[in-house]
Amino acid sequence: MVVWASMNIKEVAARARLSTATVSRTINQSGLVRPGTAEKVKRAIRDLGYIPNTQARALVSGRSQMFGLIISDIVNPFFPELVKSFEFAAIHRGYEVIVANTDYNSERMGGCVRRMIERKVDGVAIMTSELDRHLLAELSHRQLPIVFLDVGKLKPLISNINVDYSNGIREAVQHIVSLGHQRVGFISGPLTLKSARTRRSAFLKCIGACGFSEGQRSVVEGNHKIDGGDSAMTALLSLPKPPTAVLTSNDLTAIGALRAITRVGLRVPEDVSVIGFDDIELSQFTQPPLTTIRLSRDELGRRAFDALFEMVAGQRRAGQEIKVSTCLVLRESTAAVKKTP
Amino acid sequence: MVVWASMNIKEVAARARLSTATVSRTINQSGLVRPGTAEKVKRAIRDLGYIPNTQARALVSGRSQMFGLIISDIVNPFFPELVKSFEFAAIHRGYEVIVANTDYNSERMGGCVRRMIERKVDGVAIMTSELDRHLLAELSHRQLPIVFLDVGKLKPLISNINVDYSNGIREAVQHIVSLGHQRVGFISGPLTLKSARTRRSAFLKCIGACGFSEGQRSVVEGNHKIDGGDSAMTALLSLPKPPTAVLTSNDLTAIGALRAITRVGLRVPEDVSVIGFDDIELSQFTQPPLTTIRLSRDELGRRAFDALFEMVAGQRRAGQEIKVSTCLVLRESTAAVKKTP
DNA sequence: TAACAGCATGCAGACGATAGCGAGAACCAA
DNA sequence: TTGGTTCTCGCTATCGTCTGCATGCTGTTA
Numbered sequence: 001m002v003v004w005a006s007m008n009i010k011e012v013a014a015r016a017r018l019s020t021a022t023v024s025r026t027i028n029q030s031g032l033v034r035p036g037t038a039e040k041v042k043r044a045i046r047d048l049g050y051i052p053n054t055q056a057r058a059l060v061s062g063r064s065q066m067f068g069l070i071i072s073d074i075v076n077p078f079f080p081e082l083v084k085s086f087e088f089a090a091i092h093r094g095y096e097v098i099v100a101n102t103d104y105n106s107e108r109m110g111g112c113v114r115r116m117i118e119r120k121v122d123g124v125a126i127m128t129s130e131l132d133r134h135l136l137a138e139l140s141h142r143q144l145p146i147v148f149l150d151v152g153k154l155k156p157l158i159s160n161i162n163v164d165y166s167n168g169i170r171e172a173v174q175h176i177v178s179l180g181h182q183r184v185g186f187i188s189g190p191l192t193l194k195s196a197r198t199r200r201s202a203f204l205k206c207i208g209a210c211g212f213s214e215g216q217r218s219v220v221e222g223n224h225k226i227d228g229g230d231s232a233m234t235a236l237l238s239l240p241k242p243p244t245a246v247l248t249s250n251d252l253t254a255i256g257a258l259r260a261i262t263r264v265g266l267r268v269p270e271d272v273s274v275i276g277f278d279d280i281e282l283s284q285f286t287q288p289p290l291t292t293i294r295l296s297r298d299e300l301g302r303r304a305f306d307a308l309f310e311m312v313a314g315q316r317r318a319g320q321e322i323k324v325s326t327c328l329v330l331r332e333s334t335a336a337v338k339k340t341p
Numbered sequence: 342m343v344v345w346a347s348m349n350i351k352e353v354a355a356r357a358r359l360s361t362a363t364v365s366r367t368i369n370q371s372g373l374v375r376p377g378t379a380e381k382v383k384r385a386i387r388d389l390g391y392i393p394n395t396q397a398r399a400l401v402s403g404r405s406q407m408f409g410l411i412i413s414d415i416v417n418p419f420f421p422e423l424v425k426s427f428e429f430a431a432i433h434r435g436y437e438v439i440v441a442n443t444d445y446n447s448e449r450m451g452g453c454v455r456r457m458i459e460r461k462v463d464g465v466a467i468m469t470s471e472l473d474r475h476l477l478a479e480l481s482h483r484q485l486p487i488v489f490l491d492v493g494k495l496k497p498l499i500s501n502i503n504v505d506y507s508n509g510i511r512e513a514v515q516h517i518v519s520l521g522h523q524r525v526g527f528i529s530g531p532l533t534l535k536s537a538r539t540r541r542s543a544f545l546k547c548i549g550a551c552g553f554s555e556g557q558r559s560v561v562e563g564n565h566k567i568d569g570g571d572s573a574m575t576a577l578l579s580l581p582k583p584p585t586a587v588l589t590s591n592d593l594t595a596i597g598a599l600r601a602i603t604r605v606g607l608r609v610p611e612d613v614s615v616i617g618f619d620d621i622e623l624s625q626f627t628q629p630p631l632t633t634i635r636l637s638r639d640e641l642g643r644r645a646f647d648a649l650f651e652m653v654a655g656q657r658r659a660g661q662e663i664k665v666s667t668c669l670v671l672r673e674s675t676a677a678v679k680k681t682p
Numbered sequence: 683t684a685a686c687a688g689c690a691t692g693c694a695g696a697c698g699a700t701a702g703c704g705a706g707a708a709c710c711a712a
Numbered sequence: 713t714t715g716g717t718t719c720t721c722g723c724t725a726t727c728g729t730c731t732g733c734a735t736g737c738t739g740t741t742a
Contacts, residue, residue, distance in 0.1 A: 007483075008698055019722045024700060034720060049479070054459045055399045056698035059727045064396060074421045075622065084415050084442065091452075096460060098437060101425065111432075118395045119437060138390070142348075226626040259628060281416065285567040287600060287628060349728055360692045365730055375690060397728035400697050685742085692735075700726085708719080 007050055016044035027052060058120065066096045067308055068116035068124040072104050076224075077280045078250065078297065082127060085301030093309060095122075104193065106130050113138060123147070123308035127300070129195035145311035147304050150198060154319040159307040161300065161322045165202035168293035168326025169247075172275050173210045175291075175328060176245045180337040181273065184217050185243030187232040187253050189224040196224065199249045199277065218243060222253045229256020237264060237272075244272060244337045251276040251283045254290055258333070269335035279329055288332035295326050348391050357385035368393060399461065407437045408649055409457035409465040413445050417565075418621045419591065419638065423468060426642030434650060436463075445534065447471050454479060464488070464649035468641070470536035486652035488645050491539060495660040500648040502641065502663045506543035509634035509667025510588075513616050514551045516632075516669060517586045521678040522614065525558050526584030528573040528594050530565040537565065540590045540618065559584060563594045570597025578605060578613075585613060585678045592617035592624045595631055599674070610676035620670055630672035640665055 013020045018041060026033050026041040033041070044050070058064040069086055071079045087097045098119060100112035109128070113135045116124050123145035131151060139146055140158070147159040154160055176184060186203050189196025200219070207217055220235050222228035229248060233256065236242055248254040254276030261272050268274055268288055276283055276292035283290035303322050310316050354361040359382060367374050367382040374382070385391070399405040410427055412420045428438045439460060441453035450469070454476050457465050464486035472492060480487055481499070488500040495501055517525060527544050530537025541560070548558055561576050563569035570589060574597065577583055589595040595617030602613050609615055609629060617624055617633035624631035644663050651657050 009700095010698080020699075021701080021723080022721055025721085028700080030701095032720070037720075049482070051455065051458045053400075053461055053698055055396045055405060055461055056727090057700075058396045059394075059400055059698080059729095060700045062727075074415075074425050077418065080415045080421055083440075087415075087440075087442070091456075096439060096456065099424075099428075099440060101428070114392065115432075115437065117392045120394055120396055141390070226623075255626065259626065262628065282567075282623070285596065285600065287603065350730095351728080361729075362693080362731080363691060366691090369730080371731095373690070378690075394728050397697090398730075400699090400728080401730045403697075683742100685740105687740080688738090690735105690737080693733090695732090696730085698727105702725090703723090705722080706720090708717100710715105710717085712714085712716105 007048060008053065009050075011048060012041065012044045012050050015048060016040045063122050063312070064120045065094055066098055066119060066121045067305070068112075068119075068121040069097050069099050069304075070109070070112050070116075070124060070126045070128060071099065071101060072128045073101050074099065077252070077282060078278055079127070081281070081297035082301045082304075085298040086125065086305050087301075089302050089305035089309075093305075095305075095309075102128050102130075104128075106132060110135060117142060117144075122312045125149075125304040125308060127304065129193060129198070145308050147307040149300070149304070150195060154321060156317050156319060157311055158319040159311065159322065160319065161303055161307070161324055163295060164323055164325045165199060166206060168277075168295070168328055169202055169206040170210075171328035172247060172291075172293055173206050173212075175330070175334065176247075176273065176275070177210055179245070179273065179334060181243075181245040182216060182337070183241060183243040183245075184212060185236045185246040186217065186219045187222045187229055187236070187246060187248045187257060188219060189222060189249040189253070190228075191221055193224075196249055203247060203249075222249065222256070224250050224253060226252050226256040226259070229253035230260045231256075233257035233260035234264075237261070237266075242272075245275070245334070246272060247275045247277070249277055251278045251280045251290060251292055253277075254283070254292065254333075255286055258286060258290075268333050271338060273334040273337075275328075275334060284331070286333070291331045291334040292329050293326050294329045296324065299324055348389060349394065350391075352389060353382065353385045353391050356389060357381045404463050404653070405461045406435055407439055407460060407462045408646070409453075409460075409462040410438050410440045410645075411450070411453050411457075411465060411467045411469060412440065412442060413469045414442050415440065418593070418623060419619055420468070422622070422638035423642045423645075426639045427466065427646050428642075430643050430646035430650075434646075436646075436650075443469050443471075445469075445471075447473060451476060458483060458485075463653045466490075466645040466649060468645065470534060470539070486649050488648040490641070490645070491536060495662060497658050497660060498652055499660040500652065500663065501660065502644055502648070502665055504636060505664055505666045506540060507547060509618075509636070509669055510543055510547040511551075512669035513588060513632075513634055514547050514553075516671070516675065517588075517614065517616070518551055520586070520614065520675060522584075522586040523557060523678070524582060524584040524586075525553060526577045526587040527558065527560045528563045528570055528577070528587060528589045528598060529560060530563060530590040530594070531569075532562055534565075537590055544588060544590075563590065563597070565591050565594060567593050567597040567600070570594035571601045572597075574598035574601035575605075578602070578607075583613075586616070586675070587613060588616045588618075590618055592619045592621045592631060592633055594618075595624070595633065595674075596627055599627060599631075610674050612679060614675040614678075616669075616675060625672070627674070629674050632672045632675040633670050634667050635670045636667050637665065 009020045026038045102108045127149045145157045188200040220232040222232040276290045279292045279294035350361045367379045443449045468490045486498045529541040561573040563573040617631045620633045620635035
């Protein structure tokens, strides 16, 4: 196999003694090429180690076969799994993925969007929960298919993945109730984030619906990280009547809570029950393994890709509402409330 | 701002009543445009919300301004930080990054490499430790700058990041020795991985150099994940004379080891000392916080990008050897050996 | 005023691939 | 043989941008 830098369709055509058009048609399986001819082309391609130039293809076809994926922070364990499943789905359809982190910073979002447009992606999945209206207009004017997570109204070319928090939370609260808990705490994420606010209100609504009064529940703000969960839990434990069960806005927060609880000499689940949210891989390996509400990132990634793909493939121009459900995963961080000492 | 799908340099030129050439020169700051003219162009660009088409640019310039980044698995917490710092450096230089996972599967590597070539990346960082010679030839023939992690010999356009394991490991072993430990265990990664083998032999060499005899050390194979660390540690503990200090091939393994130790009722660090490797963010938050050997992914990502950038910028065609060091981070999972009971 | 720099701008041809159109070949029926 | 159809394949414009060369303009000098 001989290869040099400027390997292109002409070289292949020359070697096969055919025109570039025929080579192109063979590559794209248009079905208009005689089998014998196609064979010549394939041999030339193999001999030369030719790989088509996607840039040029994109230029003429108007589609880059790339999707953008905007997330908050790849270091947050919530996202890698999502990225992976999105990418997996993409590769299988011949798409490439460009990942961009906003670092929870809405100013960086502008840069991300610009990069996406520059690279002429065929669609963007925005898996952060914040979005500037101005940027939305920017994307929208350019006719770019978009899929959001938990925000945004439906419009043509704009889909939305709607997480149904209620099911998982209801199961969790019912679980807590069935274990006899009377005082429940909730550690939210940073309330500057819309996703954190959404989770918080879903939690509160469910807790209210399950018959807990104002006095039976206490809410503290964390930061969706371990240290925030730790200090928030410490605050909860120092209340005059601390909760015997605590729900958290994500698993890292729950892990921090576990740490705070054991540090003051209490035990999980004997003294305090803890329930996480997300079911990141790590939550199987905490001490004790974490009971948590699963939100499948795998499903999220797949659905986000599919939504974009349907829009670019033209199967549907209208945006669609996609439901993703949550459910309780029972492990060992919850137990019946202790008899009053 | 009016924007429609086919916004291009011609539209801008027409609005500014100039030629596309002048617009192009203005955008690329060639310095050949009179300030007044440039101002007209800039206004037209602003009015129209024009963003250049990178695909077309790439086609004519022959550079895509994209780098490929091949990693094993984005879900492994080692990689997200590396990806992030690589990407950060890239963005700042106007580069985009295409990330591909091999899933530790060398067959998938072929697909990754092909994708990179199709997308005409200007260089590839291969941060997995396995590489097919055939694929290397494929990349090499195409004159693609490459940077490897811990493998590969230097050639023109091929750089190598060499992790100096010895410093960190030496510090760790000296630390162990100073605490009076006499029997040390080591939990390796899966020996099918070259990186795991490299770490293992670095460990063994260091341990030997520090005066431990064959009988004083026991080596078990893990899988670089939590469950593997758990079962490997369980195996070590069931030895007739179990080690009092254990080094591991990565932090997840160490976390699994912590779990196995506490499960059988022993305590860390009082009964067994544990030292991890990598210093992933999580290791600050384990119980107890993990003493570990830091390998800065941040530095790895930055250096990998810089190496590629230097090669494409033509500052140096020859591959270079880049050293990245390791060092011990003391936390609370190590302590003096218990007096014989 | 003419000749000549020197700079700013425009023209037009790449870059690599695709697709519409048309040409030629092969085949069949009349 | 002619006319018509079907199937292959080649020619060429095109996508959006960059860039070498040509051109025109301004200002200086003899």
